[in-house]
Amino acid sequence: MTFNDNARVGGNSARRRGKGAAIAGGGVVGLGAVVVLLLNLFTGGDFSFLLGGATQNPGSDPGESEIANCETGQDANARDDCRLAAASLALDEFWTTQLADYRAPQLIVVDGSTPTQCGTASNSVGPFYCPPEETVYVDPTFFAILREQFDASAGPLAQLYVLAHEYGHHIQALTGVFEQHPDNGTGPDSNGVRTELQADCYAGAWVAGMSVADDETGTPFLQAPTPTQIDDALNAAAAVGDDHIQQESGGIVNPESWTHGSSEQRQRWFNVGYADGAAACDTFTVSGAQL
Numbered sequence: 001m002t003f004n005d006n007a008r009v010g011g012n013s014a015r016r017r018g019k020g021a022a023i024a025g026g027g028v029v030g031l032g033a034v035v036v037l038l039l040n041l042f043t044g045g046d047f048s049f050l051l052g053g054a055t056q057n058p059g060s061d062p063g064e065s066e067i068a069n070c071e072t073g074q075d076a077n078a079r080d081d082c083r084l085a086a087a088s089l090a091l092d093e094f095w096t097t098q099l100a101d102y103r104a105p106q107l108i109v110v111d112g113s114t115p116t117q118c119g120t121a122s123n124s125v126g127p128f129y130c131p132p133e134e135t136v137y138v139d140p141t142f143f144a145i146l147r148e149q150f151d152a153s154a155g156p157l158a159q160l161y162v163l164a165h166e167y168g169h170h171i172q173a174l175t176g177v178f179e180q181h182p183d184n185g186t187g188p189d190s191n192g193v194r195t196e197l198q199a200d201c202y203a204g205a206w207v208a209g210m211s212v213a214d215d216e217t218g219t220p221f222l223q224a225p226t227p228t229q230i231d232d233a234l235n236a237a238a239a240v241g242d243d244h245i246q247q248e249s250g251g252i253v254n255p256e257s258w259t260h261g262s263s264e265q266r267q268r269w270f271n272v273g274y275a276d277g278a279a280a281c282d283t284f285t286v287s288g289a290q291l
Contacts, residue, residue: 204273
């Protein structure tokens, strides 16, 4: 994923909040930490206690400010925080064309940690959508941790797949999916799995259409994704499959405990959205065998 250098992205409404938190502790962190971080990423829970060394600055400041020095596509290509803020413009433009009563969520780029109605947002929790606030929270240092310390896939399009997935949950909130298909426990046919796969499908639909979103001058925000970039996003989807997480954590693969779907399912539904658009993303009317 590459922004056009001359695209104007300064009109985004993303805000920065919080300061001062960090992952503490010395020594080499093993694969178990990767699993913990991936669990945090797509469950919205905080499993950082399993790391044994994660701490947060108790003096975190919840004050908000704009994303500074984020005006052009060149800025977005250079920095994770600006990339996320800039992508919110393309996401909003896409979903405005797909949903008549679309309203944009708030995007908060977290600097360290900040309190929310859905719990603390930080790099140890990972990106999440908070329904009562209609807000997406992302600490971009989370991607740096995966990329620099754990050699995990966190390239630009993988990052935006994660953001687009969370925006997918916002679409579900707007369209009543959460109320129509409430939590009914775990398992391969559960509403939780269907909800997450639909969000993956919505992410794929946006990736396919994102290069036609234009800035105020008519300049496309983004260039069309390359096959290598799509593979990066698919690898990220596979990494957070329930079966893969169970395998990497040393356990057995137990579909009855799934909440998000297998690696194969997550990649397949991303591809469904990418190939056929958001209208093809109804994961609630298909049988369990078709998920």
